[in-house]
Amino acid sequence: MYPIPQYCLYCSSKVIYTSNAAMYGKEYGNGKCYKCTSCDAYVGVHDGSKIPLGRLANRQLRQLKKQCHHLFDPIWKKKKRLRSYAYEKLSELLNISIKECYFG
Ligand SMILES: [Zn+2]
Known part of the structure; x- marks a missing residue:
């Protein structure tokens, strides 16, 4: 199980727990994710929890x-x-x- 990301693995900026509407146009799936405040890296969460699905991923890794x-x-x-x-x-x-x- 991955730890809750605090800082981005790519650019070291702060990571926040937020809605995924910014990425998909509207909330998708369970609607939540961890997202870097500076670059396009993010990761979704398991349904009904704040547990990340994996590591923070940028476009290339996704x-x-x-x-x-x-x-x-x-x-x-x-x-x-x-x-x-x-x-x-x-x-x-x-x-x-x-x-x-x-x-x-
Ligand atoms: Zn970043």
Whole structure:
């Protein structure tokens, strides 16, 4: 679980807990996020909590995460494997713990 971000990883500016309407035009999903006060980095929160979904991400990282899901998700969906099984295999291949193995 990621800690609540206080300062931006990219530009060191203050990070605030706020509405995500600034990014999406209107509130999207649960409507909240942590956002850098200077650059475009942000991260959403788990529903009904202030727990961040992952690390703060700038535009480039958000695109890379989408690309990873685009490549990874069909593997377990097409083979009808459990998602958790696919993440377990990925963590073995990357030689990292299963707790660290997610794209967020
Ligand atoms: Zn920033």
